[in-house]
Amino acid sequence: MSNQLNGHDPSTDGRPGDHQNGEQNGHPSSPSAASDSTATEKVTPAVHTRPTGLKQAGTMEDKRTVDLDDYFSGPLDPTKHSKLPYFMRLHGSILPSLIVPMVFIAGWATAITIIHEKYNKLAVDSLLLTVLGFVVGLSLSFRSSTAYERYAEGRKFWAQMTLHSRNLARIIWIHTNEREGEDGKDDLLGKLSAINLILGFCQAVKHKLRHEIEADYADLEPLIDHLDTFAKRVHSLDSSATEYNRILSNRSKFQTWGDKIGLPFCESNPQKSIKVARKQGKHHGNLPFEIMNYLSAYFEHCIQNTTLKSPCWQSQVSSSITAMVDAYGGCERVLGTPLPVAYNIAISQITWLYVLVLPFQLCAKLSWSAIPGTIVAAYIILGIAAIGREIENPFGRDVNDLDLDRYCTSLQLDLNVLTSSPPPEAGGWLKAPANAPLWPYSLCSYNSWKVRPEAQIRRALVERVDHQSVRVADLGDSAKRVEGNHGDV
Structure with missing residues (x-):
């Protein structure tokens, strides 16, 4: 669905469909335009994603299917809720990545116990493991x-980026003036373009942190395709999107599943695209920084044409960009x-040394029970180490990593809601019939109180303090929805 919304046909080669290159995208449907539009391919991140689309409610397609590749990849979807207790959950657990280590430990403990x-x-003697256990505890x-x-x-920095993105968009939409006539259209379209750059900056940061250095990703290119950036300049020298994605995702099933069950030699290099570009002598630049340069130039333009003339808001803009x-x-x-x-090497060696020596102590006191005892202890120790290894880079695609895609999608929705209506005029909503300035003491509207003497309004404000126990239907349970009374009462 996302490809169709961006004006691309969801075909396997990633090229835009010919039927979507015409008037719907604001371009003339001429042969030359069609040939130009098909010259660009959209690069999507080289990960397995399940295709999504609009489905009719009540059909069998609404039932979720289990895809193992999706189940053991991430990040987690917070909208999904599991009714299983935590100790029985696999999605989000580090157990799959410990399968191979635990099999090895089980074989090792069995061999030592049999001998x-x-x-x-x-x-x-237990003294050895007592000393080692103290060191392992400190290390873990x-x-x-x-x-x-x-x-x-990482989460704090993304929260900061989202907060200031919203603030910057609000200043653009509300406090940047629109002039009269044709200049007003330029101002409106300029404001929308600048707000798109805010989203483009966050999308570019997301891809940059994931070592995705190109500029023609499906969620990024429509926002910044009109900018002159280093990543766009080297695009003509790049391989096609299909070939690019094939190179990055050219992994066998053995490598894919070996990585998930804990085989170190099956792990992929997250900086493979950077390594390939470096060998080819390409420099993709720093795309987020370049986008911010264009956004700063827009505000300088607004200051020059006096559409953003308040020093207060100019200072706010500078502070938000800096943040x-x-x-x-x-x-x-x-x-x-x-x-x-x-x-990392020392901690890994210490933990593995402790786990390998563990059966030598347990077999004397537990006999054959030393085998399951070693397995349980190894799972605890190696599991804690594996959790630290997984969340060390919070910007990747592991199950427990930060959901950067969701953060950007949420910001996009906020910006779309912001621009969906003109900047509100205070006189419009203040005098609305449903505005009850003295709620819950009174449900009378703004206009109803306006015709009364100011002394009466002041007295009512005092009485509102003395009537805090005024009963409002279902006020005790704020989650309940009620049929409200609007207007004068």
Whole structure:
């Protein structure tokens, strides 16, 4: 559906359909226009996504189907609710990625226990594991705390970016004036274009953090295709979108599922596209920063033509732009400064050493029960380490990563709602019949109170304080919807 909304035919080669290149997109349906439009292909991120579309309510298509590739990929959809208790859930669990390590640990514990019981005693003193256990606990605590700190920082930076994006769009839409006549049309279209750049900035940041360096993604190109950027300049030298996506996603089933069940040599390189571009001598630039330069130029244009002449709002614009760029820089800092590799190697070696030595202590006291005991202890220790490894980069596509797509979609909806109606005039909504200024003391409207003496209004305000216990239908349960009384009462 998203491809159709963007004016593209959802075909396998990613090229726009010929029937959608005409008047519907505001372009003349001439042969030359058709040939120009088909020269550009849309690059979509090289991940498996289930096609979506509008479905008729009440049909069998409304039933959700289980796709294992989607089930073990992310991020999690917060609108879906599972009724299973947490200890029985798999979606979002690190259990799938521990299948291979746990199989290895089970085989190792079994071998040690058999040798101990049948051939030669292999037990060690518990003092060794007591010392190792203290070190492992400190290591895992440090690993988990640093990983979650990065996760929380990433969410804070995106919240900051969203907050200031909304604020910047509000200033553009409400406080940037529209002149009379034809200039007013230019101002209106300019405001819409600038608001689109705000969304384009967030979309570009999302792709940048995921190491997707191109500019012709389906959710980004329509917003910035008119800008002159480094990513757009090298686009003519790039391979087609189909070939580009095929190279990035050219992985066998063994590699795909090996990555999900914990085989390290099956993990893909998230910076593969950057590596390929570097080998080809291409420089895609810093697209979010370039977009912000164009947005800053728009505000300079508004200041020059006096459509944004209030110093207060000019200062607010500067502050919001600075905060958005600062949030982007913070996200880059989180992405670009992971836990030093020496720590990762040392923590991994310490935890695995502890787990491998564990059967030597348990087999003496638990006999054959040492096998399940080792498996349980290994799952706890390796599971905590795996959680830290998964959330260390919160901007990826793991199940527990931040849902950047949802954040951008939510921002897009907010901006569309903002621009769906003209800037509100205060006189219109203040004098509306449903406006009850003294609610809940009185449901009388604005106009009803306006004809009364000011002394009466002041007295009513005092009485409203003394009548806080005025009963309003179902006020105790704010979740209930009621038939309200509107207008004068």
